[in-house]
Amino acid sequence: MDRVINKRRIIISGREESFQVAFIKNRKRISILVDDTGEIQVRCPPGVPLKNVDSLLVREKSWLNNRLVDIRSKNRHRQTLGEGAALPFLGDRLTLRLGAWGRGTVFRCGDDLWITRINTENMDMNLCIRRPLERWYLRSALAYFPRRLDHWSKEMGVSFNHLRIRNQKTRWGSCSSRGNINLNWRLMWAMPQVVDYVIVHELCHRIHMNHSTAFWSSVKQFIPDWEVYREYLKTMDSPW
Ligand SMILES: [Zn+2]
Known part of the structure; x- marks a missing residue:
């Protein structure tokens, strides 16, 4: 097996934190990583005793604490995915x-x-x-987006080639010159009107491949409140 994973606990600044230790074949050194959700991961060569890993984390406590405080303040509005979230x-x-x-x-x-x-x-x-x-969420998007895209495509009399549902952190949608439309499943976090706005926006790129005044007036024709939804998307962030 290439990867053996252990769960451990450590007290940092009075809080009990859990961390994951992965033993990885061919790995030469131990590394500690705190990902952007605040999870601590340790990667090490096979055969390193867990007590050595524990004592390394104890030595790195203050670095870990700073890193966790930093990430958690950035993610303050986010919640832990647990019962009741x-x-x-x-x-x-x-x-x-x-x-x-x-x-x-x-x-x-x-x-x-x-x-x-x-x-x-x-x-x-x-x-x-x-x-x-x-x-x-992705599966729900796969069921929902094609229906809305078909609806708007008929309503606007604009065709498209192919729909792909993407997993992207920052981009909500795009439309290629060949008429391929990409939509981000994370739009499922938003209201249906916002999803419609993004779909209409992308379909309008089938008429105008730019963000000219003419483009926005096409959008406005179908989504009069487009500016509200556009602003909304600028600040919509991951709920977890
Ligand atoms: Zn655009």
Whole structure:
């Protein structure tokens, strides 16, 4: 096996933090990494005793603390994905529910979004919640965007070639000169009107491949409040 993962705990600044230790074949040195969600990961060569890893983290405590404080203040508006977390979804607010039972599925029941087979002990949040949750949003986008795109394409009398649903951090949508439209699944965090605005925006690029006055007046014809939605998207950030 190339990768063996261990979960450990450490007290930093009075808080208990968990970290992940991955033993990776062919790795020469130990490295500590804090990702942008504030998860601590240690990568090391196979065979390094865990107590050596622990003492390295103890030595690096103040660096780790600074890094965590920094990331957490940046992510202040974000929430931990746990039981009860609020999940924006096309203008609705779903509540994340975690079940230890079941077969590892994600499903919506009313305003609850369930992720099952979650073992809260020794849990890797990224692996167990974030990934299945983001896959669920992606699947929902795959069902929703084509319907809205078809609707607007007919309404506007503008054709397109191909729709791709993308996983991008900063871009909401794009349209190529060949008429291929890309939409970001993260638009599912926004209200339906915002999704419509992005779709109309991209379809308008089939008429004007620029952001000229003529382009914006085409957008306005179908989405009179486009400026509100455009501003909204500038500040929309990840809810987790
Ligand atoms: Zn544009």
